[in-house]
Amino acid sequence: MAVLAAAAGGALSPPAAAEGETPPGRAPGRVEFPTHCLAPQEAGLPPADGPTTARITVDDPEPGVGDTVTVTYQVLGTPAVNPLPVDLPADVLTPTGRVVLGGAQSGEVTVVGARRNDPVTAGGTLPAVTMTGTFTVTAPGEITLAPGAYTLHTSHLSDLDTTCAADVPAEPGPARDPAPGTDPAGTPGPTPATPPVPAPATLPVSERVTASPLPTANLRSVWLGGASGKPGATLQVTGAGFVPGASVTVAGRAGAAETTDRVTAQADELGVVLAELPVTDRATTAVVAYEGGAWSATGGSGPAAYTVIEVTPVPPDARKVTAVVEPGALGMTQEGEAVTLGAVPYGDGGAAAGRIGTVTVKDARGGPAGWSLIGKVTDFTGTGAGGTAVHIPGASLSWTPVCAAAAGSPSACTPGSAGTVGPDGAVLASTPDAALVGGTFTLDAALTLRVPPYTPPGAYTAVLTLTLS
The missing domain is CATH 2.60.40.230 (Neocarzinostatin-like)
Incomplete structure (x- = not known):
């Protein structure tokens, strides 16, 4: 167990339980759904209704619990139009949106895109956009991903938002758009219209991932x-x-x-x-x-x-010699008692980096069972103004493990995947089962804590626990 220290200078709505398969003749992940797009109030345009063609892809379709998955949401076609009576120049369109999770894990993934577009004529249809975001896998099983609402923000002459959502029955619930009187960047502006919240079981599934559980410790x-x-x-x-x-x-x-x-x-x-x-x-x-x-x-x-021990006759004037190799234990030692991460500036936030320190695992059991070393981390806790507690989620800590076996070790050491540690845990390193295993292994991991901008200055501590089994 080690103590981690770092120095630092929207609510989720109920998800739509997406179901459905890819229609014949469509590319995998490509779906189409009726959409209601509200033009900005200043434009004086009526709502635009029509199909949105979308596609969702992920970088890892078979993640493990605790892994971070990158999601790409492409709007390939939209009924939304240029809200201005003049042509839109290139690179003034910024898209944002949501991907709805269902199945084994619920919630929403916020996705954003770069300000990039070809010119659009007055009254012309807005172009295709690509948005990306990430989420951490928190439960094993099949997780579905469905396209949610998206906003197309234009910044030519004035800041205008066109909001689009699935044209389906709405269910009661709080609005999930920016606060009234602000644009997505948080600056004063016109109050955007609020798209309806899709009812469950209405959004088409565009992608599925299957998450595997963390290995469990064997205490036998x-x-x-x-x-x-x-x-x-x-x-x-x-x-x-x-x-x-x-x-x-x-x-x-x-x-x-x-x-x-x-x-x-x-x-x-x-x-x-x-x-x-x-x-x-x-x-x-x-x-x-x-x-x-x-x-x-x-x-x-x-x-x-x-x-x-065989019982065999011993010839006269002879002696029988027996040597026994006694089994040892599986154990672990760790260098140092605390880990100190680098400082980040107040206001900017950023990555606080460090290392967990050398961990040595010695396997002298002499049997066929391999081992696994799993790490879990609590939330980082500090003190803000007035003595109030401030937290940085443990899921903000990620690592890149390394592992090496000493010369002569029968087993090969495999480092865990780079990614989030968090309270659910992640594998630091492991060795496989084999006819005869054992050896001495040196482990370490580069740590990165993502500190949000304007986190109150002070020291933040968490507890990292390593479990060997």
């Missing part, structure tokens, strides 16, 4: 009453961390395969298992315990090393 463990014995000796086996009342198999192992030595026992109300295993198979070199039909790194414990 097994201890042996002895490290060796003669063929047929009864071995006392103790297991802990199992599901209370579960039937647990205790079995011998030879490499990655089980031997003929096997018994079953029931875990008590505390998840503890006590078993007596007769070891008769001379091939047995370890003992495992597990729930279900087969051992796995997530549902079992061990292997704990065991040696069957």
Whole structure:
């Protein structure tokens, strides 16, 4: 566990539960829906009704919980028209919009586009636009993405907003547009019209992603009453961390395969298992315990090393020599007790950078189970004016992990994906299951905390917890 410190100088409406498939002959992700566009009041134009053709794409269709997904919302065709009685010059159109999440995760993604357009004649249809934004995956399963309302802001002669939304029945709820009397940049201007809020199950699904859950820690463990014995000796086996009342198999192992030595026992109300295993198979070199039909790194414990000592006649004037390699443990050490991130200027905000410090993992178990190291971080807390608490969300912290195995280590170390850490956690590094694993591994990660502009000056701290399993 480490303490992170950084120095620093719109509400979501209920989502539309989007359903539907891509119509035949359409490009994947391309959808069309009826749209009602409100021209700015100053233009004196009637509303424009017609179809919007849109497409949503993502940079990662199979993210993990905690990953950041980049969303691209393209409006390929719109009924909205130039709100001015004169031609619009190039590069005066700025689009903003929302992408509605449904399925396993609800909410909205705010997307924005660059001020870029070809010239538009007076009364001409406004051109296609592209907007991007990001969201953090918070739940496993299928997440749907549907095109929501969008605003086309023109800044020629005056600042004008044309707002477009799906032309569907509205449901009660607060308006989600800028405050009255402001434009999207927050400067005084005319009050924009408010588009209707689409009712659930009305927006067409344009994209789907399938999120995988974080790996869960396996807290099961097994201890042996002895490290060796003669063929047929009864071995006392103790297991802990199992599901209370579960039937647990205790079995011998030879490499990655089980031997003929096997018994079953029931875990008590505390998840503890006590078993007596007769070891008769001379091939047995370890003992495992597990729930279900087969051992796995997530549902079992061990292997704990065991040696069957052969009883063979020793010739006169000879001595038998036996060497035993005893298994060790899986452990972790971390350099330092605190992590200090760089400072960012008040008003500008920006990225506070740093590193978690060297983490060393030593795996001396001598079995087939790999390991995984997961990090989670709390919100950053500081003190504002008048002693009020100020928070920077833990999801604002991201990392880029690195991992290296020491020479001679049987296992290869894989760093986790670069992305958000947050309170839900992310994988720092891991090693796979194999016939024989182990080694010494050095881990680190570059940290970046995104500090919003005008965050009250002061020190902000959070707790980063690393869990090895």
